[in-house]
Amino acid sequence: MQSIEIIYPDDWHCHLRDGAALSTTVPDIATQFRRAIVMPNLVPAVTTVEMASDYCQRIMEEVPSHNPFTPLMVLYLTDETPVQTIQAAKKSGIIFGCKLYPAGVTTHSHAGVTSLEKCHAVFEAMAELGLPLLIHGEVNDPAVDIFDRERVFIESHLLHLVERYPTLKIVLEHITTQDAVEFVTQAPANVAATITPHHLLLNRNDMLVGGIKPHHFCLPILKRKLHQQALLQAATSGNPKFFLGTDSAPHAQSKKEAACGCAGIYSAYSAIELYATAFEQANALDKLENFASRFGPAFYGLPINTDKITLTKSTWVMPNDLPFGEEKLIPFLAGETLTWKAIR
Template sequence: MTQEILIRRPDDWHLHLRDGAMLQGILPETARHFARAIIMPNLVPPVVTGEQAAAYRDRILAALPKGMTFTPLMTLYLTEGTDPADVAAAAESGLVKAVKLYPAGATTNSHSGVRDLDKVMPVLEKMAEIGLPLCTHGEVTTAEVDIFDREAVFIDTVLDPLRCRLPELRVVMEHITTEEGATYAAEGGPNLGATITTHHLIINRNHILVGGIKPHYYCLPVAKREKHRLALRRAATSGKSCYFLGTDSAPHVDALKEHACGCAGCFTATNTMALLAHVFEEDSALDKLEAFASLNGPAFYGLPVNDEKIRLVKHELAQTFPEKIITEAGPVTVFNPGYPVHWAVEA
């Protein structure tokens, strides 16, 4: 017997589209289901000025297949040389919706990121003044901190002191992966939000390591213990307005994932909505899926919800998804949850 739900068309509040041939190949996978997305600026070279953001937006729109509707919400990559006036002008024009803080060396193409937070305080003060959100990759990168502890240490030593110093600054804790992150977001008040990825609701660190290394489950922040995955599930399915979907869908060609020093990232754009329906149904929270995927993010960013709707249908037989997306840059493996999924997005 089929079951179906109708929800507002969702948005993705953390997305990697890359550029060039990769952009051309994977953009339709997001635009098929999502109306808007916060676009990550960690290209090579990174998107650091309003002019560069405008050029990147134009390349994204040029790559959009005919008949698809999608709005890229642009961000700027915060560096120690970022000009506060340029940030303010890009925000005032409506082009830029957030600025991204990458601690230097934290993840893919983050080497131009911030090493000394004091050097970017003029930018952060201007953002607090104009209400422009700061999206944070919330991990410290000091060698003495274990990779599984990076998020909790970041909250204690970087994020909380920053928010005490600039309480008016609107902050998004991106791709939280820990119980500590979920708790901090819930207690942070109206100026703090948190995105949760699809894959962190499904995998823990055993999925990466048990039975051999699984490179297509390797991501940053890395998946943690099972207790943290369960905390994220409780957060996402709670309906609380501070939590919203940011897939962090991050395409890499297979040759760079299946490599001696493989790239971090899970590509989930293709099947995220079906996977979320599965997760939320398992937790008896299908009535909370629309808030997580379609309502809470726009509310935090001060944007209207989408008028369009999508229909999710549960079938008796398990549904199939492409194993790979073939792009001119190379094949990209689609995230596999490791179990049958009976949900699908249908017209």
């Protein structure tokens, strides 16, 4: 197959950061997608409708002229989030979910939730209002091996959460394990998951064999090949519970190539081409449109985009770096050759 045409895709999980970073991240995401769920883990975190509105405006100021991109804003849950904030979020028209970060589990999550019990009233309100709960599904327990934190979160918390709130829409974001695939597949229709391009294209050998690759370090961390294969099977299965979410997460080169490097992979520059690469490897390019363009809007109750994008078989080289304020940003697969190119 030399070219495919699909409905313009959306990204149901991305990080744009703030300030000078937006001049790189926003044009990249707006070129790749028509809409994107924007993560709220700024400093300070986006915890109110007013903060989300201000952040949305800063994003829109960086969207290229005549580009129809729409950011879909998300609130950051804390132990003290009041029900009134959830009600205001639903009425705002700009907020499409609330993010649950277990406190300390990933970048800028220190203000996150320490106990699910503290959010009982909030979860009930979200279920009643139809506002999705977006979950970073890992425990932050030093006694739990980092490669097991997703599985333990599912067993210790998520099973009970789904049972207790049977009408709450839940997105288990950036899943990385066969355990998560099996859980989502067997869960009720109100439970879905996003899958990143880097978890489809890489496993932990790619990060660790032959020397550690800091630009392949992300959270949740890359897992064994058998988990990568389970993710590929889920993404290409045609099951509407699984849809596109890049978790594109930029950090300056100096923050990645450090004694204590930051977790995050920046894929927004070439996301749809990366997904096409993964789907071609699985001999499933015919399943890409549903995964990238249909299943996400259906779960969120939003219309499917009407315009289309064409991907052609064409080799090109990923840039070695991108501007990132006064520093540099290393994109996913920097300097490597890709074989699919989007024509817009």
